[in-house]
Amino acid sequence: MTEVINRRAGRVLLVDLAGRVLLLHGGDPARPGLRWWFTPGGGLDSGETTVAAASRELFEETGLRAAPDQLGEPVRHEVTEFSYDGRQYRQAQDFYLLRVPDWQVDTAGMDEEERRTITEHRWWSAAEIEASQEEIYPADLADLLRGLTVDAVTEDT
Numbered sequence: 001m002t003e004v005i006n007r008r009a010g011r012v013l014l015v016d017l018a019g020r021v022l023l024l025h026g027g028d029p030a031r032p033g034l035r036w037w038f039t040p041g042g043g044l045d046s047g048e049t050t051v052a053a054a055s056r057e058l059f060e061e062t063g064l065r066a067a068p069d070q071l072g073e074p075v076r077h078e079v080t081e082f083s084y085d086g087r088q089y090r091q092a093q094d095f096y097l098l099r100v101p102d103w104q105v106d107t108a109g110m111d112e113e114e115r116r117t118i119t120e121h122r123w124w125s126a127a128e129i130e131a132s133q134e135e136i137y138p139a140d141l142a143d144l145l146r147g148l149t150v151d152a153v154t155e156d157t
Helices: 050-062 111-116 126-131 141-157
Strands: 004-015 021-028 032-038 041-043 078-084 087-099 118-124
Touching: 004 050, 004 141, 021 111, 032 118, 041 050, 041 087, 050 087, 111 118, 118 126, 126 141
Parallel strands: 004 087
Antiparallel strands: 004 021, 004 041, 021 032, 021 118, 078 087
């Protein structure tokens, strides 16, 4: 029986003024042909909260500094299971929403593991996510993004 590693993670839905979300493209070193798109974020360091991890990972992976209090409360919580580098994970993760007017990604803060596995980034609209045949996580990201951007429009009117 394969051991499952339980871990917590903080992730960021970084959304621009056009309602597009920033996704990173990467893969698993143990399965070189497998690639997918995902939100910035990652596992907690010792003693870290999910919002602190989301803030730290956002800076490492995109160069954008956002204090944990700027991320507010989670807009989503989920538990996902996946394999990575030959290990099985069960990850409880919180997603935080951060709206920005625009952002030019700076990957200088990525650690060695991130540099090995994250190869590109792109801003995606909900329609582009739905039309894509690529693996994108979370699987219902287009609906989640639409709900968050509709809420923002409703709040502004």
